[in-house]
Amino acid sequence: MTVTVLIVVAVLALAVGLFVFRAIPGVRAYFDYRGKRLITCPETHKVEAVDVAAKEAAVGAFLSEPTLRLTECSRWPERQDCGQECLQQIEVDPKNCLVWNIVSKWYEGKSCVFCHKQIGPLHHIDHVPALLGPDHITVEWKQIHPQELMDVFESHRPVCWNCHVAETFRRLHPELVVNRTLEPKRIR
Numbered sequence: 001m002t003v004t005v006l007i008v009v010a011v012l013a014l015a016v017g018l019f020v021f022r023a024i025p026g027v028r029a030y031f032d033y034r035g036k037r038l039i040t041c042p043e044t045h046k047v048e049a050v051d052v053a054a055k056e057a058a059v060g061a062f063l064s065e066p067t068l069r070l071t072e073c074s075r076w077p078e079r080q081d082c083g084q085e086c087l088q089q090i091e092v093d094p095k096n097c098l099v100w101n102i103v104s105k106w107y108e109g110k111s112c113v114f115c116h117k118q119i120g121p122l123h124h125i126d127h128v129p130a131l132l133g134p135d136h137i138t139v140e141w142k143q144i145h146p147q148e149l150m151d152v153f154e155s156h157r158p159v160c161w162n163c164h165v166a167e168t169f170r171r172l173h174p175e176l177v178v179n180r181t182l183e184p185k186r187i188r
């Protein structure tokens, strides 16, 4: 092997090493900042739902520092020209304001109001749990506007997916449902 080939191999190895070294914070930034988040709007002091440009943050982290910018807010398009001051809240604690984590935490330790089965934290592969409203109608948590979730958590109760499906069927097709009362077990 000539000296030139050795130098080329060394430079390539260095370049790959440098790329991987910079790619790690980039990938981390992408996973840290993707997803819908809840923040308190500094203007209205109300809960709003926002999205951060995660890919842009990843590129920023790859080059030097993650640069944060909103791509969506529940107050847009009316307030699209705002100063995006809420980004500070996300920067301080990106995990705690993630809607998925907030919802997961709310269901954790709670049981379904119908079957009393424990619902527990959310899993990406599972069916989504639901909520029972004061109107006695069940709704999947994903169908609720994220910015309304905090208020909904105050007025609604947890329902598991199975009971949500059963209750929805019961509500939409009451003529097809037969309510049987369970016979008590015979005591010997």
Ligand SMILES: [Zn+2]
Pocket (backbone or CB within 6 Å): 112, 113, 114, 115, 116, 117, 159, 160, 161, 162, 163, 164
């Ligand atoms: Zn249930």
